[in-house]
Amino acid sequence: MKENNNLKEGQPNNPLHGKTLEMILNRLVDFYGWEHLGHKINIRCFNHDPSIKSSLKFLRRTPWARKKVEEAYLQIHGLD
Numbered sequence: 001m002k003e004n005n006n007l008k009e010g011q012p013n014n015p016l017h018g019k020t021l022e023m024i025l026n027r028l029v030d031f032y033g034w035e036h037l038g039h040k041i042n043i044r045c046f047n048h049d050p051s052i053k054s055s056l057k058f059l060r061r062t063p064w065a066r067k068k069v070e071e072a073y074l075q076i077h078g079l080d
Helices: 002-009 021-040 052-061 063-076
Strands: none
Touching: 021 052, 021 063, 052 063
8 A cells, every 4th residue: 555655646746647648648639639739749640540549559659659749748738
């Protein structure tokens, strides 16, 4: 149980703490739309037949792309 408490308290200054990748991606799609998001972050899963499911699969396996998505999320919230 102690370990679980440490996880909750371990990242108080991380603006992404508690945000799932799915939440972040949905917010970006709502904010930009797929077309603009695909221009901002030029990855195939955003530009060719985009979907949340296929994008999540790619982003979970591709650290550099996930980092770009997280940075874009921070930008729209003024946290960069």
